[in-house]
Amino acid sequence: METTVKIFDTTLRDGTQGEGVSLSVEDKLKIAQKLDSLGVSYIEGGWPGSNNKDIEFFIRVKELKLSNAKITAFGSTRRKDSLAENDPNLNRILEVGVQAAAIFGKSWDFQVHTAIQTTLEENLNMIYDSVRYLKSKGLEVIYDAEHFFDGYKSNPEYALATIRKAEAAGADWIALCDTNGGSLPHEVSKIVTAVRESVNTPIGIHAHNDCELGVANSIAAVMAGASQVQGTINGYGERCGNANLVSIIPNLQLKLKYHLISSEQLASLSSVARYVSEIANMHMPVNQPYVGSAAFAHKGGIHVSAILRDSSTYEHITPELVGNKQRVLVSELAGQSNLVFKAQELGLDFDTTNSQTKQLIEQIKQMEHQGYQFEGADATLELLMRNAYGKLEEIFSLESFKIMVAKSVNQPVSTEAIVKVKVHGETIYNAAEGNGPVNALDNALRKCLLQYYPGIQDMHLSDYKVRVLDDKDATAGKVRVLIESSDFDSSWSTVGVSENIIEASWHALVDSMRYALLTQTRAAHQPEEHRERIGLVNH
Known part of the structure; x- marks a missing residue:
């Protein structure tokens, strides 16, 4: 039986903290609809206590007919030396009428003393009171244990005490956060294993990518027992970004046989990644694993000859599983196999003995000599080939x-x-x-x-x-x-x-x-x- 892992998407909140990412309310609503169709379990829409735009989103998102995702509001634990019932941030979460809330609190003793400047005991009270209050109002509560991995390395007893307080207050999930993004996969695996032995509440992982290990750390956490993965589409986020769900999802589902979404939803992954990049007005890297336009692109003639026989010779999965496609690049470095493959892809009769093919090969050589480069211009090449075989008429x-x-x-x-x-x-x-x-x-x-x-x-x-x-x-x-x-x-x-x-x-x-x-x-x-x-x- 497949083990199920829930996807917690924070593109609309944590993702917007990335440099150059700015989403209007309309943008966030469009992306939320797309994330729901992908099969995401939780969509973190923003922090209603921080700005009016997020409040408007939470009001308007209720008009969407979502079938998979729970809209989740973000916030922090109550302020020190106060009551949760009187905390404006917690009450704003309740006012927007969401089904779930993700609230963060401190797990690192250094952060308790330096950032919020209170005692270790008061921090534990802040965590317990905040989770208890939201649970008493009927919300599903995800407790984000901020800086948990750094806190555990510094003071494991206290870090564990913070999440036990959240558990005692009734938290539905405890998400362990590698907030500074400095942990390594073997550390994540070891610490998640220790946590699973210490609490009974389901565990989530929230990784950042400062060491380019956000995806690896998320996978390590799941293999150690985490059953929720937090991240963003295309890895958007502050500094070096968040863990990239676009890579995490197929790695867990196709490589490790966890169940996250349906195969039909997985086949929409490439289009979702491109859609979000368009809405966010962010250039999507061509070499992005699984979904980039170059993820299954082949240039070397020997490689192309091999994939014509069996694509698994140079591809780790079938591209269509994630909604991508195989591409062959044509350049002066490529062999005739590249043109054969491209012609087959377009349904053209590429016979090296006929005049059309000979003229096409000669035309490509001449154009490359003039300075054309087709390996980065696949659309121009396709138009050229279709025209050579009489499959294209000038539209204007x-x-x-x-x-x-x-x-x-x-x-x-x-x-x-x-x-x-x-x-x-x-x-x-x-x-x-x-x-x-x-x-x-x-x-x-x-x-x-x-x-x-x-x-x-x-x-x-x-x-x-x-x-x-x-x-x-x-x-x-x-x-x-x-x-x-x-x-x-x-x-x-x-x-x-x-x-x-x-x-x-x-x-x-x-x-x-x-x-x-x-x-x-x-x-x-x-x-x-x-x-x-x-x-x-x-x-």
Whole structure:
């Protein structure tokens, strides 16, 4: 029988303490809905005693029809030398009407003396009174034993005394926190084992990633007996972040056979990770384990030859188990096997003896010689290959574009782009302003296409890189522009090369929009006539 481990997600609270992460109430509501669909057991929504935004979230989240998660409010134990019944933070938790509360208290004698400046005995009273009070009001209480591992190393008797007080007061869970993120897996395992022998209350683990061991420490804790894991999506959090649930979940479920979520929910993991990164406006690393776009990407020709025979030769799991997919990168370092694999993936008849294939190989070689690089631009490569085999028609064609940049004294630079394109034989003309030439072109092209392809509004440019290919030519040198684009489900990259940075950007921008429309139609399983309209044509 599988052992069940509960997921406690604190992306909306601890995750927002990470540098650059800021979520509106609307953002938090969207993420909460996504976390619930993933199968998370607890969603920590914030600290209602700290700000009005969190209070609004707790009010509005009641409108969501959640099927898996308990909305949880965060707070601290009562203040020293006071009554829990009179504590404003504890009462604010009760006022927002949540099912569960996570409150933290001190486990480290050093923190008791230095941070809250009270006696060890009063700290024990603070823990007991706070847990007892919330339990008396019918809440499920998760007691977060802050700095527990550091406290245990310093004074194990007192650290254990703090969690025994929480247990005596009726805590439903005791979460052991590696708050400074400095513990090692063997220490976590040893200490969790000792705790399991000292208390009967179910144990949770709350790890931080300051030694890049948040995931490893969480797994070590579960193997030692913890049955709740706290963390954040993509590891967002203060300093170096929290333990990354996106890695913890598949490691525990696929590698160690614990049960956390259903297989269907696990298959949505990649899309959830990308969705949260989009909402948080945080760039998602391509090499993020399990869910990154490069997590199952192969470049070396020998590797690709092997995975064509059996993917387990160079992949530790089947990518689809976590909602990801296998990718093969095509570059001048790769062998013919890479193109064979890519063609098979796209359903193309890649026969090295036919003229289409020979022309395609020659075209790729010529473009690479000019400065194109396809290993980081899989969308451009797919469009190129589909076009070579007659599987792609141009959805629009450029007639002209003009960019005007103006700068006046004491005035910011203004940029306007005018784009004229032909769509289905009709000439469309639009102008738009932007923060710069590429942004203005992007906005103007969208305005031209939106009336025909409304789905284009769901994608946006998430990254823009420029590289000068020949330094000796200085500002006259050829440049390569790489554009990464995203929607709520996926991301893709396109490339353009030219001596003119605007032209290179235009090529990458056009490919990005063409690919977005192609993938949207594939996902929607539209009729043949609609597929032809956006450029995916079957002959």
